[in-house]
Amino acid sequence: MSLLNLTIAEAARALGAKKFSAVELTAAHNAAIAALNPRLNAYITVTPELALAQAKAADARIAAGSAGPLTGIPLAIKDLFCTAGVRTTAASKILEPFVPPYESTVTRQLLEAGTVCLGKANLDEFAMGSSNITSGYGPVENPWKRNGSEARLVPGGSSGGSAAAVAARLAMGATGTDTGGSIRQPAAFTGLAGIKPTYGRCSRYGIVAFASSLDQAGPMARSVEDCAILLGAMSGFDAHDSTSAARAVPDFGAAIARGVKGLRIGIPAEYRMDGMSAEIAALWERGVAWLREQGAEIVDISLPHTKYGLAVYYIVAPAEASSNLARYDGVRFGARVDGEDLIDMYERTRAAGFGPEVKRRIMIGTYVLSHGYYDAYYLKAQKVRNLILRDFNNAFEKVDAILTPTAPSAAFGLGEKMDDPVTMYLNDVFTVPASLAGVPAMSIPAGLNAEGLPLGLQVIGKHFDEETVFAVSAALERAAGFTAMPSVRAE
Amino acid sequence: MAYSLEGKTGTWEIVCGLEIHAQVISESKLFSGASATYGGAPNAHVSFVDAGFPGMLPVINRECVAQAVRTGLGLKAQINLVSRFDRKNYFYADLPNGYQISQFEQPIVGTGDVEIELQDGTIKHIGITRLHLEQDAGKSMHDQHVSKSVIDLNRAGVALMEIVSEPDIRSPEEAGAYLRKIRQILRYLGTCDGNMEEGSMRADVNVSVRKPGEAFRTRCEIKNVNSVRFVMHAVEAEALRQIEVWESGGEVRQETRLYDPARGETRSMRSKEDAHDYRYFPEPDLLPLVLEEAFVAGLKAELPELPDEKRRRFCEEYGIPFYDAGVLVAEQATADFYESVAKGRDARLAANWISGDFFAAMNRTGRSIENPPVSGAALGELIDLIADKTINGRIAKDVFEEMVESGKPPGAIVEEKGLRQVTDTGAIEAAVAQVLAANPDKVAEYKAGKDKLFGFFVGQVMKAMQGKGNPALVNEEVKKQLG
Amino acid sequence: MSLDSATVRRIAKLARIRVDDAEVGVLQTELNAILGYVDQLNEVNVDGVAPLSGGAQMAMRLREDTVTDGEQAENILANAPDRVGPFFAVPKVVE
Helix, strand or coil, rough: CCCCCCCHHHHHHHCCHHHHHCCHHHHHHHHHHHHHHHHHCCCCEEEEHHHHHHHHHHHHHHHHHCCCCCCCCCCEECCCCCCCCCCCCCCEEECCCCCCCCCCCCHHHHCCCCEEEEEEEECCCCHHCCCCCCCCCCCCCCCCCCCCCCCCCCCCCHHHHHHHHHHHHCCCCEEEEEEECCCCHHHHHCCCCCEEEECCCCCCCCCCCCCCCCCCCEEEEECCHHHHHHHHHHHHCCCCCCCCCCCCCCCCCHCCCCCCCCCCCEEHHHHHCCCHHHHHHHHHHHHHHHHHHHHCCEEECCCCCCCHHHHHHHHHHHHHHHHHHHHCCCCCCCCCCCCHHHHHHHHHHHHHHHHHHHHHHHHHHHHHCCCCCHHHHHHHHHHHHHHHHHHHHHHHHCCCEEEEECCCCCCCEEECCCCHHHHHHHCCCCCHHHHHCCCCCCEEEEECCCCCEEEEEEEEECCCCHHHHHHHHHHHHHCCCCCCCCCCCCC | CCCCECCCCCCEEEEEEEEEEEEEECCCCCCCCCCCCCCCCCCCCCCCCCCCCCCCCCEEEEEHHHHHHHHHHHHCEEECCCEEEEEEEECCCCCCCEEEEECCCCCCCEEEEEEEEECCCEEEEEEEEEEEECCCCEEECCCCCEEEEEEEECCCCCCCEEEEEECCCCCHHHHHHHHHHHHHHHHHCCCCCCCCCCCCCEECCCCECCCCCCCCCCCCCEEECCCCCHHHHHHHHHHHHHHHHHCCCCCCCCEEEEEECCCCEEEEECCCCCCCCCEEEEECCCCCCCHHHHHHHHHHHCCCCCCCHHHHHHHHHHHCHHHHHHHHCCHHHHHHHHHHHHHCCHHHHEEEEEEEEHHHHHHCCCCCCCCCCHHHHHHHHHHHHHHHCCCCCHHHHHHHHHHHHCCCHHHHHEEEEEEEECCCHHHHHHHHHHHHCCCCHHHHHHCCCCHHHHHHHHHHHHHHHCCCCCCHHHHHHHHHCCC | CCCCCCCHHHHHHCCCCCCCHHHHHHHHHHHHHHHHHHHHHHHHHCCCCCCCCCEEEEEEEECCCCCCCCCCCHHCCCCCEEEEEEEEEEEECCC
């Protein structure tokens, strides 16, 4: 039996039944990583010995009868989560030597649940990107190929390393973070399920910050159920994060079986953008039909400020980032380039340590906050952000969840869409509004395009109603019966 | 009479406002659980939050918020039930995050009012514009290494209150009185220790000058002045400098300056390469600070009596002069000491003793009100001995000095040295008769109209009685025998 | 609004990122493309709309005032690129 194709839920049952050990499961993944990571570059840092030690501890826990649903499950951890004693780079050269002496809350909770850390997954530098090409440690290759082509495609981003690792069977699940679509878009590009929970559901403590008012951690896995299991362990109140919600964590897994009978599903007119590909439109129609067939009521809704989401995002996120990234100054941690004086040292350190996309965003963010431009850009964007939130609040008076495509296209090739930054930014057009409103949203694989690449549908829910998101997503998953696998994968 | 400066072109008026940075008294820092205590080994009072490590987040300290509210109430200011934190962005080696968390648009405390008293007794009101909470920075030291500056982050993240005044100050004296008054109020409230030497209080001084009746002219900001005296000097030096600039046909440039106490002048800070652009924006790691009315009311109910109220009460309750009351309430501990002595006794006598012999002994012995040269109980006992006529006031001074010297209780000293005053009229009659008999010429002069000699006779009698005669009885007897 | 090269240099200075002449030109083009894109917000009427600054809509929790952290100078200094004894070190600052 291959240990690499199991879902987390299946593996947990098998571990409990002693069909194989956690050490065996981890060793299989370590071997898969050794074989394929040099090609896919899904991990920046691999931790095979640490993983085996954790697996051994998991086996002891299983033997003692105190195992939980994640005990012994090997995961990829996005290299944006600080991990005590394990180098954490945020895919930036500026953090190349950084070994955190502390653990992020999300990864600490996962460790307490008994998971195994296989390594630190690649990403766009500081999570700024939709393709993983901005990583300071080289791009990640998408394990999926177009039919009959060996062309290298991007896995999406920023959680592209997490996505590629799970899709290629180099991990059973992964942590991601999502600021404007960084979990959902790579999930869609690699045939995975991934959820960005409500802002405040997962603690941000110990996650390298990109845009504080938008960043949220979430899981990526090969099934909706696996995401529910992972999110249950990742979420919960944390006193170290002032924006963490003091709410009980529901049983997300139980919501999977609810079904959609009687649920009202909104279809927002504004997501039918000019030039939407016929394939994406057809996929969306299919999703609508699946939900209707399972008893949901389909409701046309309007989210009138959707089209401004990207513009708001590309002001708010860089503004916060320009400030969040000021701490990388070569003084207390990370890389330094010496200079004639303090200012010279700062400027050389930051010029050498940050890649072009990060510099661009810091520059834009600095500009929109600068004297004389704040009102025109930042304040204006915050007001439109409020209108986007109102759109969702109004819609959720009429519907229980919203269905849209996840991304405007399937995975694209390395080197495509790179003419100018704005073209690349358009990847996030369907995912950004939920981030701005802080509502939960999930991407599930719903089919393949004509070239054999996976496409995703997005389910958006009310604040703190991940349960309905899981219920709808599971219904779509059942109907879609998505079983395709990438051509590059460990066996 | 209003303070003014005479220039070549006529009279000038000073316009001044202060921004006082006061370190909040708390156990831990504003946004982290590291100790806020002064001192400690380098970088020992530092958490990863204070050092700006990746992924670290601020969580606000309830007590710091309470301290700001208490201070706002003490300044008779508006408490804003909703306030907000912003980031002030700039790079500096001792600013770990590259931004300071402060309150820019919506401070926790709004407008208030402070009463100051000038030398001539004039009372003046200085408006408070606002008070906000913010983080302190760390400390850069430039003299520890030949080619490097070194950084200690122990202070980084300690809570500060910035108290901004209206430009209501019109003289160096007013500036000094205002700073002293703020310091006094904060110390009463227990919200800041006011220790300017350790840097727990410092002031940025905004100064401009104008001809009477004019609108405001350009101001300069003198940064980080760290004593009352320096603030007063800086205001004057800067005003004189500006007058000279204007009168020589120049224009005062808005800039940041430093006060150099050694030279007694202000100088321009080395102009930075780029003008400051702090790019304030709402701190996304924090939420709006929303206070319950009950929280504020609770703090208000527990507020101590403040110096102005205490001073008025002392005047009314103890019948002491306004000036004396001001001296006694200068420090909370002094006021408490006074009350412990005055309660149930002659309160005016207690006031005189404390502001006279007691303060003199405290200064002379280098002690403090917390560690006084004579305890309140002992001083009270001494005053009781005067009141019940065991000793007279003259002897009491000697007893007091002996108390300071030996630490013995006054009763024991009186007994030991036999200092009880003589109230036996027979003994007094005899002493007076003896003195008059010994000075027949003086008696004649007195009778010829030289009234002033009365004191001479009293003095001679007291001397003859080793100071122990009851002064009233001695007076009476001298008068009687002189006829 | 569009950026000239002097503004690009000023912003780079504020952000403490050294840029050479060639980079200024590229950044100018790219930043102007982004600003051109976000200019569409001018179409939106936001009269009477409050700005939304945070991701969470709730009041702030207050922490109790106890010392729970610190006393770990070695951990704090462990990642420092340069240090002098128990201090972080930077090129000498002349004030």
